Amino acid sequence: MGVPVKGLKKDENKYQLNENTLERIYAGWLGKVIGIRMGAPVEGWSSEEIQKKYGELWDYPVDYGNFAADDDSNGPVFLVRALEQVEPGRKLTAQDVAEALLNYAPYEHGFFWWGGYGLSTEHTAYLNLRQGIPAPLSGSIQKNGKTMAEQIGGQIFIDPWGLVSPGNPGQAAELAREAASVTHDGNGIWGGVFVAVCISLAFEEWPMEELIEKALTYLPSDCAYAEMVREVLKFWEKDKTGDWRVCLAFIQEHFGYDKYPGSCHIIPNAAVMILALLYGGDDFARTLCICNMCGWDTDCNVGNLGSIMGVRAGISGIDYEKWQRAVNDLLICSGTMGSLNIMDVPYGASCMARQAFALAGVELPGSWKELLENHLESCHFEYPGSTHAMRVRLEQAEEDENGDREYTAGEGCRQEALYRIYNTSEMSCTGRRSLKVEAEGMRAGAKLYVYQKTYYRAEDLYDNRYEPSFSPRIYPGQYLRAKVLACGIQGYVQLYVRDLNDGELLSGKKIPCQKESWLDLEFVIPFKRGACLGEAGLLFTAQEEGSGGVFTAYLDILEYGGEPDYEMDFRQERLESWCEHWSSTQWEVTQFTRVKGSTWLEDEWLHVSGTDFAETYTGSHTFGDYCLSAELKPLCGEKHLLNVRVQGAVRSYAAGFYGEGKLGLLKNKNGYQILAETEFFWETGKCYCIEVQCRGAVLWVLVDGKRLLEYEDCDGPYLQGAVGMSVFEGSHCAYRNLRAEGAHYQARSEQ
Numbered sequence: 001m002g003v004p005v006k007g008l009k010k011d012e013n014k015y016q017l018n019e020n021t022l023e024r025i026y027a028g029w030l031g032k033v034i035g036i037r038m039g040a041p042v043e044g045w046s047s048e049e050i051q052k053k054y055g056e057l058w059d060y061p062v063d064y065g066n067f068a069a070d071d072d073s074n075g076p077v078f079l080v081r082a083l084e085q086v087e088p089g090r091k092l093t094a095q096d097v098a099e100a101l102l103n104y105a106p107y108e109h110g111f112f113w114w115g116g117y118g119l120s121t122e123h124t125a126y127l128n129l130r131q132g133i134p135a136p137l138s139g140s141i142q143k144n145g146k147t148m149a150e151q152i153g154g155q156i157f158i159d160p161w162g163l164v165s166p167g168n169p170g171q172a173a174e175l176a177r178e179a180a181s182v183t184h185d186g187n188g189i190w191g192g193v194f195v196a197v198c199i200s201l202a203f204e205e206w207p208m209e210e211l212i213e214k215a216l217t218y219l220p221s222d223c224a225y226a227e228m229v230r231e232v233l234k235f236w237e238k239d240k241t242g243d244w245r246v247c248l249a250f251i252q253e254h255f256g257y258d259k260y261p262g263s264c265h266i267i268p269n270a271a272v273m274i275l276a277l278l279y280g281g282d283d284f285a286r287t288l289c290i291c292n293m294c295g296w297d298t299d300c301n302v303g304n305l306g307s308i309m310g311v312r313a314g315i316s317g318i319d320y321e322k323w324q325r326a327v328n329d330l331l332i333c334s335g336t337m338g339s340l341n342i343m344d345v346p347y348g349a350s351c352m353a354r355q356a357f358a359l360a361g362v363e364l365p366g367s368w369k370e371l372l373e374n375h376l377e378s379c380h381f382e383y384p385g386s387t388h389a390m391r392v393r394l395e396q397a398e399e400d401e402n403g404d405r406e407y408t409a410g411e412g413c414r415q416e417a418l419y420r421i422y423n424t425s426e427m428s429c430t431g432r433r434s435l436k437v438e439a440e441g442m443r444a445g446a447k448l449y450v451y452q453k454t455y456y457r458a459e460d461l462y463d464n465r466y467e468p469s470f471s472p473r474i475y476p477g478q479y480l481r482a483k484v485l486a487c488g489i490q491g492y493v494q495l496y497v498r499d500l501n502d503g504e505l506l507s508g509k510k511i512p513c514q515k516e517s518w519l520d521l522e523f524v525i526p527f528k529r530g531a532c533l534g535e536a537g538l539l540f541t542a543q544e545e546g547s548g549g550v551f552t553a554y555l556d557i558l559e560y561g562g563e564p565d566y567e568m569d570f571r572q573e574r575l576e577s578w579c580e581h582w583s584s585t586q587w588e589v590t591q592f593t594r595v596k597g598s599t600w601l602e603d604e605w606l607h608v609s610g611t612d613f614a615e616t617y618t619g620s621h622t623f624g625d626y627c628l629s630a631e632l633k634p635l636c637g638e639k640h641l642l643n644v645r646v647q648g649a650v651r652s653y654a655a656g657f658y659g660e661g662k663l664g665l666l667k668n669k670n671g672y673q674i675l676a677e678t679e680f681f682w683e684t685g686k687c688y689c690i691e692v693q694c695r696g697a698v699l700w701v702l703v704d705g706k707r708l709l710e711y712e713d714c715d716g717p718y719l720q721g722a723v724g725m726s727v728f729e730g731s732h733c734a735y736r737n738l739r740a741e742g743a744h745y746q747a748r749s750e751q
Helices: 019-042 047-054 071-085 096-104 121-130 159-163 169-180 185-200 208-215 224-238 244-255 266-279 284-294 297-311 322-327 345-360 368-374 743-751
Strands: 328-332 343-344 391-395 407-409 417-424 434-440 445-455 479-487 489-501 506-508 519-526 531-541 552-562 565-567 575-577 587-589 593-596 598-602 605-609 613-616 626-636 641-647 651-658 662-671 672-679 688-695 699-703 706-712 722-728 732-741
Touching: 019 047, 019 071, 019 284, 019 297, 019 322, 019 345, 019 445, 047 244, 047 284, 047 605, 071 096, 071 159, 071 297, 071 345, 096 121, 096 169, 096 552, 096 626, 096 641, 121 706, 159 297, 159 345, 169 651, 185 208, 185 224, 208 224, 224 266, 244 266, 244 284, 266 284, 266 489, 284 297, 328 345, 343 345, 345 368, 368 434, 391 417, 391 434, 391 732, 434 445, 434 598, 445 552, 479 531, 489 519, 531 605, 552 565, 575 722, 587 593, 587 598, 598 613, 605 662, 605 722, 613 641, 626 641, 641 688, 651 672, 651 688, 651 699, 662 699, 662 706, 672 706, 722 732
Parallel strands: none
Antiparallel strands: 328 343, 391 407, 391 445, 417 434, 434 552, 445 531, 479 519, 479 552, 489 506, 489 531, 565 732, 575 587, 593 613, 598 605, 605 732, 613 722, 626 688, 626 732, 641 651, 641 722, 651 662, 662 672, 688 699, 699 706
8 A cells, every 4th residue: 555546535634633533433343343233134135125124124134132243243353453563654455455355364264254255245355365365465456356356345344444444535545445455346446335335425514415426536527336325416416305215116126136146245235334324314313224124135234324323423423222222332243253252232332432542643632542541451331321231240148030041232021120221420440431230129138149250151142043153251260350439238348250161250359339338349259170261250149228319420430461371171061053044164173273173172182183284273362471381192193282462363372393313492573483492302192292482572482391392482472372283284172271371470570
């Protein structure tokens, strides 16, 4: 992207980023998620089919509960992370985005539609990249043909490039063109440019038709996409009925699916987006609902409009009860990094906001600077309405006949109690907002849990067509911190985590609730073997009857981090099917994600095997300095390794047996390179304990307790990342007793 691209217009950026910009980025990303959730149940339907089933559809078609992963959110939230790898002073290129795609998309499962080479545009481009064909050739008409290059994906993943360019449409256009060209070309690119520019312009006040006209100036006037937009605009200007269905009939006649080749062409779907923008009356809900009722690729179309209209309306323009509460800020993903697959909407918005201010050269305002630079992973509740996917569960001293129930934000009522959580500006400790928790009728001994789910099983999610798999977000050895103010009844509060494998509750010290001052709580989770931590939060215990009063608490910060101290017992894990309704081929070992190859369990061993290579990961992307150890049993082939500091499929270190009679330390930089090696004569079928120690840029490799390799990486070292196992060249290896430890390892090393 070093030179301006033909067809793109450069602007002087006059928009000034401010605190309101942050809220609009959140509103835009939330709008995207709302639109996807709204459109997913009727994806691929015609307008006639939707009308026959629902009539007028002015709500979510389906109550999903926990909405699972979707390609329309996977692409945006992971591909924008390409900006993190761009050095200061260098512009983003298509190859940067291509490497992000290779890093976060597993091989032919999860992430997006794997419809086959020459059928699915993204699948085709991904395989091109895997074979060393660089971007933008990977997505070009020259390589893949015009039909493949002009399908809808060029615009459905494009939202972040507008969100990181508030009021700077020239920048949005350039970023979008580079990103879209990885997988698309021609009108596939111009659609991405158009949508990103619309999002960028939405940060300023424009009449809708002027916003559309201005966005068109960033497209070649003779491209089919621009011609379609102008035709729909002309029809709207002449239409005296104001009836969007009249315009839909015009689109079906002139720009319908029958007019364009491929499975999901960009032009018909973009046409109904323009219709909705013009007939939506500048109203967030009406615009999205009209687009949904138009049919075709609804989650894509309504998702893009959600971004545009979310930014335009701001958070106050999105009805909380009707649209936001159901989402509860939860965003499930299906990339290579399991701890990133359990995400919330504020986290994604904050990542984009941080990039937006950095690109503009503007310092983050007020308390946002500290939050986004040092507490990005935390629950901070500073976005209006945000809940960070927190939940509440009440356990009375005596269970009723229905047993305990779990509720999301704003819901939950039984005979004995009413309990709810919601965002408020009434109280705060570190910023302006907090999460308010209320419960009525708590009896003595009642326990109120306010928590995040930190791990999901297949049965927890409504629809797993995009095959998510997870690693927990928190581990033994790490800390859990919170700031809380509680009042209403006498009682205690403590931090806790729950182990899903054996049901054990691990908790910190009970602290009496204080009505007048905020409590700073911290709990360091003790070492545990065989754990899978699935909940993390606060436990409030009532000391006396509520007597009709209301228990109230305010939560300002909830965060977890630090280094791990745990050991996996593979006898506690299981194989889960993540795609039982679509395919029986997607099985994953619990707590692991898989890039490629096959993984399975036999007794206490986890097996990893592949035709060429196989890699599987667990742990958190936030792990820093730690030691990883495991027993390895090579069973076939010559390359058997442990991975550390894993940041995705093309960024990690690996250490282990790398050829006959060799021990190696390697770095994956979109391809493995040997950093250090030594002779070590290992045998097939024999067990070895391999240990990899990481401190700063220095790594050590030990076999059976003997240090054999040491290397300092002075070329862009990876300083954080998860753990994993990998084999190459058709190898097969079994692993057991996988141990990750941070603070304890550091203390030993210093003795």
